[in-house]
Amino acid sequence: xxxxxxxxxxxxxxxxxxxxxxxxxxxxxxxxxxxxxxxxxxxxxxxxxxxxxxxxxxxxxxxxxxxxxxxxxxxxxxxxxxxxxxxxxxxxxxxxxxxxxxxxxxxxxxxxxxxxxxxxxxxxxxxxxxxxxxxxxxxxxxxxxxxxxxxxxxxxxxxxxxxxxxxxxxxxxxxxxxxxxxxxxxxxxxxxxxxxxxxxxxxxxxxxxxxxxxxxxxxxxxxxxxxxxxxxxxxx
Numbered sequence: 001x002x003x004x005x006x007x008x009x010x011x012x013x014x015x016x017x018x019x020x021x022x023x024x025x026x027x028x029x030x031x032x033x034x035x036x037x038x039x040x041x042x043x044x045x046x047x048x049x050x051x052x053x054x055x056x057x058x059x060x061x062x063x064x065x066x067x068x069x070x071x072x073x074x075x076x077x078x079x080x081x082x083x084x085x086x087x088x089x090x091x092x093x094x095x096x097x098x099x100x101x102x103x104x105x106x107x108x109x110x111x112x113x114x115x116x117x118x119x120x121x122x123x124x125x126x127x128x129x130x131x132x133x134x135x136x137x138x139x140x141x142x143x144x145x146x147x148x149x150x151x152x153x154x155x156x157x158x159x160x161x162x163x164x165x166x167x168x169x170x171x172x173x174x175x176x177x178x179x180x181x182x183x184x185x186x187x188x189x190x191x192x193x194x195x196x197x198x199x200x201x202x203x204x205x206x207x208x209x210x211x212x213x214x215x216x217x218x219x220x221x222x223x224x225x226x227x228x229x230x231x232x233x234x235x236x
Contacts, residue, residue, distance in 0.1 A: 043051070077085070113121075148156070184192075198204035218226075 200206075
């Protein structure tokens with residue numbers, strides 16, 4: 001009896017070499033045997049016609065004029081073709097472009113302008129304000145003689161600086177002798193020194209609560225702020 005290793009070392013049997021093996025796709029008879037190595041496809045007449053290359057005509061008309069056939073010379077156009085061949089008429093209200101130098105009639109040439117037309121033909125006079133940093137709107141001459149009221153004159157007066165206004169401080173200023181000879185107190189030196197704290201690897205615990213915080217009692221205002229809002233409290 002062959003061992004387990006020898007049995008697993010044997011190649012797997014080829015099941016396809018037996019022709020009488022039945023399959024679900026074979027109904028009554030076996031499939032025909034293949035004579036060639038590849039499958040031969042039969043083209044239909046339509047496929048054979050589509051597979052042919054298109055024919056290119058080598059005859060090219062090089063001249064712009066060509067002979068007109070006898071049938072084209074004897075052809076008679078129909079009424080519809082004659083109506084389509086007619087040029088499109090312009091719109092009823094269309095007028096041709098006016099010439100650039102149109103002739104003037106004698107009445108226009110001898111016309112005399114009235115005083116009102118001469119007044120309107122004069123250009124408007126504008127006054128340009130000088131010394132202004134930005135471009136101001138031009139003021140017509142008719143608005144200049146107007147006199148401002150007392151209230152407008154009062155509002156136009158510039159505001160004065162406050163008596164205690166000292167202006168901007170200079171970048172460099174003198175230091176007083178008292179500031180130079182001042183000695184800081186012990187309390188000021190204590191407040192200016194940074195807080196000494198140990199690192200985490202040195203045994204510092206950031207979650208410890210001080211004794212003052214544990215013995216502190218909240219004020220009435222803090223107790224009032226800790227209460228929930230009445231509108232968010234349910235009546236049940």
